[in-house]
Amino acid sequence: MKAAAIYARVSSEQQKEENTIASQTAALVEFAREHGYSVPDEWVIEDEGFSGTSLQRPGLERLRDLAAEGHIQAVLIHSPDRLSRKYAIRSC
DSSP: OEEEEEEEEEOSHHHHHTTHHHHHHHHHHHHHHHTTEEOOGGGEEEEESOOTTOSOOHHHHHHHHHHHTTOOSEEEESSGGGTOSSOOOOOO
């Protein structure tokens, strides 16, 4: 099995109240199971109440540490904006 981490984030009070972080996580856990990823419970990382404009978030820092240490082969996210609101653009 491929080792993966799950990352979910919500930023607003409304999103927290609607429990969208739980729905993101549940969908990603199911995706991991269906596609042969091994995701230990401690690698299901959630950042509640943090904006995507900042890259200084406790969960995101934990995710970067797992990647830097070579523990994971994949990061499963609901959508790219869960990681960051701004993307690096590289032109050729």
